[in-house]
Amino acid sequence: MNFCFLCLIKLSNSKMSFCYDCQSHLPFIKDYCKSCALPTSTMLDMCGHCQSAPFSFDQAASIFEYEYPITHWLSRYKENKHNNTTQLEQWLFSAFYHKYNQFNIDAIFAIPSSPIKTIKRGETPSHPLARAIQSRSKIPFYPNVFSKSIFKSTQKSKNRSNRISSAHFQFHPQRILKPIESLQSVLIVDDVMTTGASLNEASKILKAQGVKQVLTLTVARTPRYK
DSSP: OOBOTTTOOBOSSTTOSSOHHHHTTSOBOOSBOTTTOOBOSSOOSSOHHHHHSOOSSSEEEEEEESOTTHHHHHHHHHTTOOSOOHHHHHHHHHHHHHHHTTSOOOEEEEOOOOHHHHHHHSSOTHHHHHHHHHHHHOOOBOTTSEEOOTTOOOSTTOOHHHHHHHOOOEEOGGGSSSOGGGOOEEEEEEEEESSSHHHHHHHHHHHHTTOOEEEEEEEEEOOTTO
């Protein structure tokens, strides 16, 4: 039996996480900066921050603003407390298709969690998200190409500047089953984009290896004022 995450009404469709009424109140992102996925109140393709200090990745997209109830829903997802992730996966692929269908993407990568969190959760949260896109698009997904040091502290308690300065990964190109220089366009998937530091660091690494275009997709985007 499946119930709405918010109002707890019984759902007739077992693949849903929210009833239709609660879905209509979710913080879907409508207008956003195409460079950093920041929700905006204008129709401009690029926000002022990205015009003055652009990220290494070429485009970013996200489904929701990172606010209630998405904060709680994703928290439960990351702790493996969701019995049903079908609707999340459907929303993610729909966002991927509508925003990036025109690109010939060669590979999918995912942002890693710390080893301690991965052991605790059983899996890196971004991996099922990437596999959801892989299974529907048939684009190869290469897990564990990026990894975090076991000695790295968590990003959750850090402010914006500390997050940006501490996002460093180990890169394992041998785990890509083709020459990395043959990858013209790639997609990086993560659950939440806060400052963009992790996505930016991964993008820098890939572009230094010869990747021409890096696109990013996250479930949620934290507004800058948070």
